[in-house]
């Protein structure tokens with residue numbers, strides 16, 4: 001991913017023109033489609049451009065066409081981003097019908113996408129490439145029974161940790177809800193691993209923390 005892993009944002013790869021191009025593309029194609037998720041998706045993907053992200057992994061696939069206000073349309077967004085920025089997307093869902101629909105919705109970009117039918121924790125545990133951008137949006141959150149989706153998201157974070165690195169970006173959906181939503185347990189887990197929350201609206205955006213000397217936090221992870 002980044003051309004200089006562990007040393008902070010690779011701003012040398014991003015010029016003012018790149019920022020404008022990203023802004024024009026995202027605003028024109030996705031701002032209205034993504035509704036209240038737009039701001040954090042924008043922030044995550046702008047950072048992905050700056051860090052030259054190549055491998056995007058999402059759990060929880062687009063299952064309803066055009067349903068940006070409720071579910072989000074993440075697979076369309078990531079697949080089109082992958083085409084534009086020369087990346088690969090893995091989208092994982094336990095429901096074959098969701099994967100079939102996502103395959104139809106992203107057909108123009110199919111060469112960029114691996115469509116995976118699996119439980120997301122098992123999939124992440126076995127994932128063998130570095131993950132530059134991880135999006136967690138699988139088990140539905142219910143305010144009256146927050147435990148199962150929070151436990152599942154925690155297990156996803158734990159299962160993905162081996163593939164994450166100091167320049168990775170993690171975005172968790174459905175956090176701006178009672179009990180912290182899907183992020184109620186996985187966010188504290190990442191904080192305990194030296195990560196920080198850098199964006200919080202309906203979704204939570206996290207990156208690795210660095211100290212004032214640019215050293216990765218905690219020290220134990222430093223080379």
Ligand SMILES: C[S@@+](CC[C@H](N)C(=O)[O-])C[C@H]1O[C@@H](n2cnc3c(N)ncnc32)[C@H](O)[C@@H]1O
Nearest residue numbers: 060061062071072073074093094095119120138
């Ligand atoms: C909220 S939807 C994902 C919406 C999608 N990210 C979007 O933006 O349109 C949640 C999806 O997670 C899937 N899911 C639920 N439990 C899962 C599990 N254990 N492993 C993988 N996917 C799961 C569901 O089948 C469903 O399609």
